Amino acid sequence: MKKEKILVIGACGQIGVELTLALRKIYGGSNVVASDLREENDLLKGTGPYVSIDVMNKEMLHVQVIRQNITQVYLLAAILSATGEKNPPLAWHLNTQSLLNVLDIAKEEKLSKVYWPSSIAVFGPTSPKENCPQQTIIEPTTVYGISKYAGEFWCNYFYHRYGVDVRSIRYPGLISYKSAPGGGTTDYAIEIYHEAKEKKKYTSFLEADTKLPMMYMPDAIRATIELMEAPADKLTVRTSYNLAAMSFSPKEIAGSIQKSIPEFQITYKPDYRQQIANSWPQSIDDAQARVDWGWKHEYDLDKMTQDMLQNI
Numbered sequence: 001m002k003k004e005k006i007l008v009i010g011a012c013g014q015i016g017v018e019l020t021l022a023l024r025k026i027y028g029g030s031n032v033v034a035s036d037l038r039e040e041n042d043l044l045k046g047t048g049p050y051v052s053i054d055v056m057n058k059e060m061l062h063v064q065v066i067r068q069n070i071t072q073v074y075l076l077a078a079i080l081s082a083t084g085e086k087n088p089p090l091a092w093h094l095n096t097q098s099l100l101n102v103l104d105i106a107k108e109e110k111l112s113k114v115y116w117p118s119s120i121a122v123f124g125p126t127s128p129k130e131n132c133p134q135q136t137i138i139e140p141t142t143v144y145g146i147s148k149y150a151g152e153f154w155c156n157y158f159y160h161r162y163g164v165d166v167r168s169i170r171y172p173g174l175i176s177y178k179s180a181p182g183g184g185t186t187d188y189a190i191e192i193y194h195e196a197k198e199k200k201k202y203t204s205f206l207e208a209d210t211k212l213p214m215m216y217m218p219d220a221i222r223a224t225i226e227l228m229e230a231p232a233d234k235l236t237v238r239t240s241y242n243l244a245a246m247s248f249s250p251k252e253i254a255g256s257i258q259k260s261i262p263e264f265q266i267t268y269k270p271d272y273r274q275q276i277a278n279s280w281p282q283s284i285d286d287a288q289a290r291v292d293w294g295w296k297h298e299y300d301l302d303k304m305t306q307d308m309l310q311n312i
Contacts, residue, residue, distance in 0.1 A: 004112065005031050005069045009055050009102070010076030012036040015117070015171075015220065017043050017179040019074065022221050024048050033068050036077075043178060055098040062105050072228075074115040075102045081121050081144040082273050083183030088143040095147035096154075103158045103166065114166040115228055118152050118240035120213055121145035121185075122170060125279045132281035134242045134288045141279045152239035159238045167227050168240035172213035172284060174220050175304065177311045185276045186212055189253060192266070193308045196257045201265045205273050208251040208266075211282040215245040216299035216307070223295055230293035237288055244284040245297035246304075256305040 004027055011020045011034035021043065023032045029048035034040070040050045053064055055077045065073070077098050084091030099116055106114045123132055124139040140146050148170075158164040173186025181187035188204050195202040215223075223243055227235075248256075254266040289295040299307075 004071050005033070006072045006074065007033045007035060007065065007068065007070045008074045008076065009035050009053060009098075010078070011044065011050075012038050012041040012179075013076055014174060014176060014179050014182045015217075016076045017041050018176065018217055018221050019076070019224060020044060021047060022225060023074075026225070033070070035064070041179065055101060056094065058101040058104070061101060062108075065105055065109055065111075070109075071111055072113045072115070073102055073106065073111060075099060076117065078117075079144065080182050080184040081119075081142050081276055082185050082187070084144040084147075085142060085272065085276070091143045092147050095144070096150055099151045099154055103154060103164060106164045106166070107158060107162045112165065113228060114164060115224065116151065116155060116166060116168050117224075118148045118168050118170045119144065120170055120172050120280055120284060122149040122152065122240075123279075123281050127281055129282050131283055131285040132242070133285045134237065142276055148240075155240070156238045165232055166238075167235065169223060169227060169243045169289075170240045170284075171220060172215045172244060174215055174217055175308070176217035177308050178217070185273045185280075186214060188250060189214055192250070192253060192257065193305075193312055196261055196264045197309065197312050200261060200263050201267070202254075203267045203269050204250040205269065205271045206250050206277050207270050207274060208268050209249050210274065210277050211247050211249045211252075212277060212280060213244055213247050213282070213284045215243070215297065216304040219245050219297045219299050222298075223289075226295065227289075227293055234292050236292055241289045241292075242284050242286040243289055243295065244286040246300050247283040248301050252301065253305070256301050257309070259302070260305065260309050
């Protein structure tokens with residue numbers, strides 16, 4: 001068993017539930033402390049310790065880090081793209097201040113590692129649409145993207161200025177059957193499977209041919225842990241790594257579902273999220289992650305569809 005004591009902040013969110021469970025398998029249930037503001041997720045109950053923490057209360061967070069003998073922090077608390085546009089000042093404040101709180105504590109307590117996720121939302125309409133590279137023009141147009149891009153530079157700053165070993169991934173859209181989506185622009189790719197099984201029809205809030213980078217949650221969890229376990233001297237990116245698996249449109253995901261549910265029908269009624277999706281790349285070049293820490297995805301669209309429909 002590895003001698004680490006891990007705190008997962010935002011453990012009841014879409015990524016947090018599955019990441020917490022995966023970390024507990026590796027490090028032991030008692031060595032991974034789950035925390036959130038909301039009630040403990042049912043999937044986490046009985047698998048390890050749970051504490052209620054407001055990441056915006058720096059003093060309270062600091063006390064918990066000391067009291068629990070924490071050596072690593074995974075900060076997953078955030079307001080996502082679609083939700084963030086409804087209250088931009090709140091999204092900016094939460095997304096940036098929570099990271100600064102954690103980085104300051106990590107510096108002071110000399111934590112071994114910090115994980116903080118970025119997103120493809122950092123890219124904007126001026127970024128390349130196909131195979132968007134690691135280093136390119138980045139001009140985000142959502143408060144979520146702006147906060148994530150600023151956060152990337154805070155991570156880079158704390159690494160170079162103070163030696164805080166903070167690591168990050170620019171997640172594409174994430175798809176999971178275990179926990180609910182959190183208000184992102186790519187949430188349609190989760191909702192569509194539930195509606196396909198329950199109602200055999202779905203109305204997409206994105207246009208038919210809106211192709212976006214996506215990833216199945218098991219790949220995202222594995223990528224996160226592989227990055228955190230990679231030797232520090234192998235890592236060349238201290239802002240945030242591009243990460244990719246597949247890219248598809250609502251029309252293509254509907255076609256994949258129809259292979260298993262032939263009667264499934266999809267209609268299209270684009271809303272404000274269409275404009276957000278239009279500003280993002282259609283595919284991502286993640287060559288640096290593949291070189292630096294051996295990243296390799298396992299799931300394509302049809303393999304993911306089969307697994308989603310079996311497990312919902």
